[in-house]
Amino acid sequence: MSWHPLRRLTAWIDRRHGTWRGAVRSLLARLALAAGRLEPYQLRHPQRVRRVVFVCLGNICRSAFAQQVAIRLDMATASLGLSTTTGASTPDSALRAARRQGYDLTAHRAINLSDFEVRPGDLFLVMELWQARALRHRFGARDDVEVALLGLWCTPRQPHLHDPFTLSDAYFDQCFCxxxxxxxxxxxxxxxxxRGPQSAGARR
Incomplete structure (x- = not known):
């Protein structure tokens, strides 16, 4: 048996999904979307949105880059991490990937959820389903904010946007695109x- 097809498949997965785990999680998320199980994490009240808040684990790669894109579009925006150190900087691999897309993350500093000021009209845009569930649990019955999966605005829809941290430049480029x-x-x-006069979200 030739291993060339397996190597080609692995290279494709590394480029498109980062890792085999990323590919599996992406497939499971797509199946959940097709079955209608992601309905709670789609935007329901777009007219109520006053600020878009991008969320990932560390707030140093995915959400940091998405925030910079939103800033370029003159949107009121912020970003945070569910498990990070407030003040952490973006790693070199993400800095380079952002530059390849024409964006600069050198000034970005992470904000942990515990240090973030939630405001009415915030739309929290997460990268993975578990992040959406964690935020909904955190907000409880609060109905003045929404939580949605950012990848649902991709074409085709990508309900799982795997973390590129420590992964290849090729996957960083795919993820940031x-x-x-x-x-x-x-x-x-x-x-x-x-964008208003105060689009950031750190508590003063």
Missing amino acids: RLREAVFALQRVVPQAG
Whole structure:
């Protein structure tokens, strides 16, 4: 048996999904989407959105880049991490990937959820289903904010946007391209979320 097809498949997965785990999680998320189980994490009230808040684990790669794209579009925006150190900087691999897309993350500093000021009208845009569930649990019955999967604005929809941290440049580029596409599409849905005098979210 030739191993060339397996190597080609592995290279494709590394480029498109980062890892085999990323590919499996992406498939499971797509199946959940097709079965209608992701309905709670789709945007229901776009007219209520006043700020878009991008969320990932560490707030140093995915959400940091998405925020910069939103800033370029003059959106009111912020970003945070569910498990990070407030003040952490973006790693070199993500800095280089952002530069390849024409964005600069050198000034970005992470904000942990515990240090973040939630405001009415916030739309929290997460990268993975578990993040959506964690935020909904955190907000409880609060109905003045929404939680949605950012990848649902990709074409085709990508409900799972795997973390590129420590992965290849090729996957970083793929991930950041998807993020940029999603934010551009999102901006057309919530044009009223224009940037105000205070779009950041750290507590003062």
